[in-house]
Amino acid sequence: MSINLKNEYPEMPESFHSVVLDAVENIGERKHSRKSPVKIAVLVAAVVMLLSVSGFAADTVYDYFVKKENYKVTLDLNEETSVKTESPEYVKLNFGYMPDYLDTSDAPYNFGVKTESGDVAPSGITFRLFKNETAKDLEIFYVGSMTECMFGENQGAVMRIDTGIESDGDSYDKEFLINFAEFGYILHGYVSERIDEDEMIKIAENISLVESDKENAFIVDTYIPTTDNGGIIEPSSDLVYSYTADAVERQIGESFDIIAYNGYVDGNKYTLSVKNIDIRDNVNGLDYRSFNLAKDISDYVDENGNFKTYERKIYNYGDGVNSVSSIKATETVGRKIILIDIEVTNNENTSNEFYIDASICSIKGTHESNRFNDFEASYISGQDGGTGGYYHIPFEAGESKTVTYGFVIDDDADFSDLMFIIGSMWDVTDGVVIAE
Numbered sequence: 001m002s003i004n005l006k007n008e009y010p011e012m013p014e015s016f017h018s019v020v021l022d023a024v025e026n027i028g029e030r031k032h033s034r035k036s037p038v039k040i041a042v043l044v045a046a047v048v049m050l051l052s053v054s055g056f057a058a059d060t061v062y063d064y065f066v067k068k069e070n071y072k073v074t075l076d077l078n079e080e081t082s083v084k085t086e087s088p089e090y091v092k093l094n095f096g097y098m099p100d101y102l103d104t105s106d107a108p109y110n111f112g113v114k115t116e117s118g119d120v121a122p123s124g125i126t127f128r129l130f131k132n133e134t135a136k137d138l139e140i141f142y143v144g145s146m147t148e149c150m151f152g153e154n155q156g157a158v159m160r161i162d163t164g165i166e167s168d169g170d171s172y173d174k175e176f177l178i179n180f181a182e183f184g185y186i187l188h189g190y191v192s193e194r195i196d197e198d199e200m201i202k203i204a205e206n207i208s209l210v211e212s213d214k215e216n217a218f219i220v221d222t223y224i225p226t227t228d229n230g231g232i233i234e235p236s237s238d239l240v241y242s243y244t245a246d247a248v249e250r251q252i253g254e255s256f257d258i259i260a261y262n263g264y265v266d267g268n269k270y271t272l273s274v275k276n277i278d279i280r281d282n283v284n285g286l287d288y289r290s291f292n293l294a295k296d297i298s299d300y301v302d303e304n305g306n307f308k309t310y311e312r313k314i315y316n317y318g319d320g321v322n323s324v325s326s327i328k329a330t331e332t333v334g335r336k337i338i339l340i341d342i343e344v345t346n347n348e349n350t351s352n353e354f355y356i357d358a359s360i361c362s363i364k365g366t367h368e369s370n371r372f373n374d375f376e377a378s379y380i381s382g383q384d385g386g387t388g389g390y391y392h393i394p395f396e397a398g399e400s401k402t403v404t405y406g407f408v409i410d411d412d413a414d415f416s417d418l419m420f421i422i423g424s425m426w427d428v429t430d431g432v433v434i435a436e
Contacts, residue, residue: 287382291406
């Protein structure tokens, strides 16, 4: 591990070597304390570097290429940190190390963790590559702590994400940046809790960038999300979760066409029609295998299939810049499930997989008005919730069948304010209003 302690000691004294050696002598005492094992590992790595031939020069290894202000990190690319003025058009990543338990998921350069059943979970590690001229606008929010480092010969930074919101054990809690200055590219990696920090660093240290031809090139990202106020996410009790302004409102029974995409390949043409919407407080008659929930189904329903109550946490939302979220209250609430039957017809002459972004959104656009539990489908009929291809539904050429999407939601939601949204390749296209 080649982590640099520059952030821990911004002004390195001349006695830095002695300070580190003294600290490492106390590791035996710290192993019984609550001291972070990551920081201990950092100290050990520093000593190894101190004893190496090349030595360790914390103040002169490189110039800063990232800046952290409160909880926000931005890139600081200048002549010293951005050498290449013209980037090669086509490049690709080479992974010198990737652990056996990671495998490619349903998108390029997205690696999921293999489950015990042999399937690949969607969370793991994901990569985005930017040219310098785009990456200079990159902003990373909710950064609890950051450490600058060297990944091989390249500048890097490791960020620990702290939203303040309780995790389900499968969140993305780490990010890293690698500055490939020779090529004029910045690599941004997102890492889930399933992968520990030491393993993440080993992966990052063994990534290299090389020129490529068009056929084998990495997809370079050109999109940096921003808002009207310069990219800062403003917190409020009216945190907006609404896409309804962009959706064409459809009626139950109305047929409409959609192009559904499977990953990054060309889209396939389908005809859809929402046939029925049912709101229930039990899951009787539903196949438990078809649920895809954060916890086991038994944590949600009792032996009779009725939903249990749970303690809902109400948060004061942080902005990710000056604050993180915090719990302001807890409430005991029940749950319901919204079941939406959709008739789907494959209009292609070949078999393929039907994949859409199906979710529930607020018409008014406020979080507090609905108090959602899940935005994405947590039940899809005929699918196995333990598989990596859960959202990809197989269709034969010309086949029509009914698929049921289910959404688990808090029972005190304003159901008349809900719309079922059907999206295609990041674009919201059609929606059907839900009413209890």
